[in-house]
Amino acid sequence: MQGLEDLYREIILDHYKNPRNSGQLDTPPAHRAEGYNPLCGDEVAVYVANEGDKIVDIKMSGQGCSISRSSASLMTVAVKGKTVAEARDAIRTFKNMMSIHEASLGAEAEDQAAPADLRTLGELAALQGVVKFPVRIKCATLAWNTLSQVLDEIEAGA
Amino acid sequence: MQGLEDLYREIILDHYKNPRNSGQLDTPPAHRAEGYNPLCGDEVAVYVANEGDKIVDIKMSGQGCSISRSSASLMTVAVKGKTVAEARDAIRTFKNMMSIHEASLGAEAEDQAAPADLRTLGELAALQGVVKFPVRIKCATLAWNTLSQVLDEIEAGA
Amino acid sequence: METMTTQETAAAADTLDVAKIRADFPIFDRHGEKPLHFLDSAASSQRPIQVLAVMDEYYETTHANVHRGVYGLAERATAQYEESRGAVGAFIGAPDPSREIVFTKNATESLNLVANSFARGILAPGDKVVLTKMEHHANLVPWLMVKDQLGIEIVYIDHDADGYLDLDGLDAKLDGAKLVSLTLCSNVLGTLNPVKEIAARAHAAGALVAADGAQYVPHIATDVQDLGVDMLAFTGHKMLGPTGIGVLWAKAELLERMPPFLGGGDMILDVRLDGFTPNELPYKFEAGTPPIAEAIGLGAAVKYLSALGMEKVRAHEIALTEYALGRFEEAFGKDMVVHGPRNPLDRGGVLSFAYRDVHPHDISQVLDQFGVCVRAGHHCAKPLMRTLGVAATARASLYIYNDRSDVEGLIEAIAATRSFFG
Amino acid sequence: METMTTQETAAAADTLDVAKIRADFPIFDRHGEKPLHFLDSAASSQRPIQVLAVMDEYYETTHANVHRGVYGLAERATAQYEESRGAVGAFIGAPDPSREIVFTKNATESLNLVANSFARGILAPGDKVVLTKMEHHANLVPWLMVKDQLGIEIVYIDHDADGYLDLDGLDAKLDGAKLVSLTLCSNVLGTLNPVKEIAARAHAAGALVAADGAQYVPHIATDVQDLGVDMLAFTGHKMLGPTGIGVLWAKAELLERMPPFLGGGDMILDVRLDGFTPNELPYKFEAGTPPIAEAIGLGAAVKYLSALGMEKVRAHEIALTEYALGRFEEAFGKDMVVHGPRNPLDRGGVLSFAYRDVHPHDISQVLDQFGVCVRAGHHCAKPLMRTLGVAATARASLYIYNDRSDVEGLIEAIAATRSFFG
C-alpha cells in the first residue's frame, strides 16, 4: 500500500484523530461560514474571531473524512494569530499546492507555489500527497475555501 | 430499378397525375377532416357529403407525394356511393393490407385481410407494393385515417 | 414482496455461471493489473461485449437519423430503434411498448419529464404529491422545483430504523393526493418497497403512482401491470446498457393527458409561428434526435439479461447478499453496521455500511488499493443521510458478474483500513 | 461573413484528402452492396473508427460513474469526461470550458435548457424574445411553450426570397427585447446568418444572444468570442460524434444567473426535504448520470476535426457546393431550383432543392435505389416551409467524406426520376 502512505501521513492521521481548534465561537462577535462537498456530503463550519485585521481565534466543526478534517485542523493552526492578509497568503499557497494536478490537466497555472512557499507551509506540507489522489483534493481544500468566505465577510463588514 | 416498379405502378402514377375527386365541398352540409404526416409535412383534407348513412359525394385536397396523393384519389373512388359501414370495411381492408409489414415487425396481427378482401379492393391493390417500403406506409394510409375521422364525425352528428 | 424461500433462491443461484458471465465483460481483463472487485454497479454497471458489438455494428453499417428518412439506411436505423423500444417494453411487461415507452437520456430526465409535465398540465397550486424520505435526488429535486414554481404541497412517507416504509399514517397522507412517486428499491438502504400495496391504496384514494425503478429493473423481473403503477422510470447504464439512455414507461391514456416536456423536432405534428400541435405517442415526448445507438444498445442489454433470466439474476443476488451479510457478521461483528433491512428477501443487492468510525471516503480509498471499487458519499440521497444520522456511507453493490470472491476481497480490504485508522 | 475568395478556397480544398478520410468511416464499406452516396450529414453524420474506438476503449477499460467515486476507475472516468469538456470548449473558443461547457443529450435539450431556465428566472410575462422565421423546431417550439406558460411575446425576423435575413426593421424588433435566439446556419436554406452584426446590435439594445450552432459548429471554425454571442447550442451526432450528446456553451456569468433546469443527482450542493442548493458550474445544469461515453466520443470527434483543420473542412465544402451548384445548372437548368443564397460563401453545405414537380418523397425514394441518401420532408422547419410555399423539400448535404463523385451520383439519380415522373 505504498501509494496510501503518501496520502495518510502520520501528521494527517494525528490531526484527524486529535483535531485542533475543534468547536464553535459565538456569532457575533465571531464570523462564520459553512462549506459543503457535494460529492461526499462533507460539511465544515469555520468560525473566526478577529480584532481589526488580526485573527485572534478560530474554530472549526463539521463532518468529514480524514483528509478534510485534518486539513481543517491544520488550517486553524496555520492561521491562528495571523493577519487576514497573511491568512489569504496561506490560502493561496495551499491551493497552489493542491492545484498542481489540476494544472497538469490543463487548467491555468496561475502563480505556481514556489518551493520557498512550500517550506513556509510547515506541517501543511504533509497534505502534499493528496495531489496524487485528485478526487480528494476537494476534501483538502474544503475548509480553506470556507475560511476564504469568512475572510470575505470580515472584510466586507470592516 | 425493379424494386421501384413495385411501388410506382401505373395505376398509382395515373391517379397521382390525374387525381379523381380533387377539390372541396361546402361545410356544412358536408363534413371535413384534415390529416398531417408529421414526417414529411404532407397534408390532406377529406370532404364527405352524406345522405343518412350513404356517402353521396367525396372530395380530397392537399399536398403530398405520389403515394399519398394517389392513395387519396383511389380512396375517393372506392368509397363514393358506398354506405358508411361499407367505407369502414374498405378502410379496415386497406389498412390490413398496409399492416402486413408492421405485423411482421411484431405488432399485433389483428384480423388479417383475407385474399378475398384484397380482390374486393380492385384498383387499390396497386398500392400493395408500398408494404415493401415501410416509411411510405404512412403516406398511403394518411387519407384513409382522415376519412375515418370524417366518418366518426358523421356518426357522432347523426 | 418475494415468494421464493431462501433455500429455493440459493439453489437457483447456482445456475448463474459467473465465470462465464465475466468473460463477456472486457473490463475485468483490461482495466489494469490488479484483479477487479467491481462493487459499484448501483452507480453504474459494466457492459458485455454483446452490447458494445451491437452499437458498433449499428454505427458501422446502418447509422442515419431516424424517423425522417425515406432511404434504406434511415429506414433500417428507424426499424432497429423501434425494435429496441419493443424489446425494452417487453422487458417490463408494458402492454403497448410502441406507444408507452419513451426514450430519455437517463432516469433523471424521465423523472423530470413526469414532474414538469404534471406541473404543466395536471397539477394545480396546492395539490398534494406524496414522496418517501428515501428518494434519490432524481425523484426529489424535480418535485422541489415544481413546489417552488407552482406551490404544490409535498408530503413524505417516513421509514423506520431498519429502512422499512412506515405505512401507518399512509391513508391520511394519500387523502386528496394527486400523485405518489416513490422508489421501488432504495439505492442506499436496498429496501424493496411494498409498491403493490401502496399503489392499490393510492389508486383507491384517487392518486396516480410513479415508480423510480433505477435500482429495481436491472435486478428483478419487472411487470408494470403486476406492480400496478402508472409510470416507471429507469436508466440504461445501470443495467448493462450504455450511458446516455433512460426510459419512461407510462400508461398510454396517461401519456395522452400529459403535456409535452421538451420541445423540438420529432415531437410535433405541426408547428406554426404562433403555436404547435404535439405528435402521437411516444414521439410527443422525444424531442430532437434521440439517443439512437444508445437505445439500440439498451435493447441488446435487455436481451442479454433476458437470456440469463431475471429470476436467476434475482436469486443470485439474494444468495450473494445473504452470504455477504453472514460473512460481515463473522468477520467484523459489531464493528460493521449494514443499513437497511436484515432479510435478504426484502432488499436489493445494495449494501451500505459503516465500519467503526472510519469515514466512507477513507474506506473507499483504502479499498481501491485492493482493487475493490465501492462508492462513498451521500449517494444522492441527502435527506436520507440526515435520517440515518450520517454524512455519508460506503456502499458495495452486487450484480451478475460478482461472486463470493468479491465479498471476500471486500472483507480483506475493509480489515486493512485498520492499519491506518486503528 | 467569409473572407477567403472562392479561388483561395478551391485551392485549400484540394488539401482535404477525401479518399483517406472515407477509409476512416467503416460504413462506406459495410453498409451494403451499392456504393454509398451519403448526402444526409445535416440530419446526422457518420462516425470515423477513431471515435468508435475511443468509446469502446473507455467501456472496456475505464467505465465507472463520474464525479462521485473515490476509486481509480471512477477517477479516470471522471478525468476523461472532464478532458472532453475541455476539448469541446477549446474547439469553440470557450474562454473557460471547465465552467462554461454543459453536456446535454442533443442540441434540442440545450435549447430547451435555455428557454426553460430563462422562463424560470430571467424572463417576465410580456417580455420580448426575437427569433427568425428560419429556425429549426428545436429553437422554436421551446419558445412557443414558454409563450404559453409565461405569456412572453415572440417577434420574428423575416428573410427574403434568397434566404437572407431582413435586418431593416431589426432595431425596432430589438427594442425592449430580452433575448435574440437564432440559427447560425439554416438547416434548409444553408444561409449563414450575420450573427456578429446581429449580436452587436442586440447587445446595444440590451438583449442577450443565443445561437443555434447545430449546422455551423460541425462545418466552420467557431469562436464564440469572435461571434459575440452569449450562448451556443450544438449537437454531437452531426459532427462525427455519437448520438446522445449535445452541448450548451454560455458565458459563466450568465450561467450563474440562470436557474437550473433538470433536477437530480450531481446538480446540487445540498438537498433538504423542503428545498435544495444548486451546485457550481457547470454541474448545476447536468442532472443525473451524464452521457459519459458519448461526451468522450465527442471529444474524440473534435480531435479528428481539428486534425483535419476546420479551415480546410470549410474550404472543401465551399468548393464542393460551388461545384454542385454549377453542375445542377448544367444538368437541369430551370428544372431544378435550389433554395437559399446563390453565393457559396454565404451558405453551408446544405442544398435543399425542388426538381420539376416531383415530390421530395418520391425523389428521395428513387435516389435510394442509386445508393444516394438525401432527406425529404419539412426538415423540422415547418414555418419556413410555409414561407417557401412548399410542404417539403429534398435536401442533399455535404461533409468531409463527400466529393464530386457524390454530386455526380446525385445528378444521375435525379435524372432517373423522369422514368416515373415524366
Ligand SMILES: Cc1ncc(COP(=O)(O)O)c(C=O)c1O
Ligand atoms: C439548425 C438545427 N438546430 C437544431 C437541431 C437539433 O439537433 P438535435 O436533433 O441533435 O437536437 C438541428 C438538427 O436536427 C438543426 O439542424
Ligand SMILES: Cc1ncc(COP(=O)(O)O)c(C=O)c1O
Ligand atoms: C434510485 C435511483 N433513482 C434515480 C437514479 C438516477 O439515475 P441516472 O443518474 O441514470 O439518471 C439513480 C442512480 O443514480 C438511483 O439510484
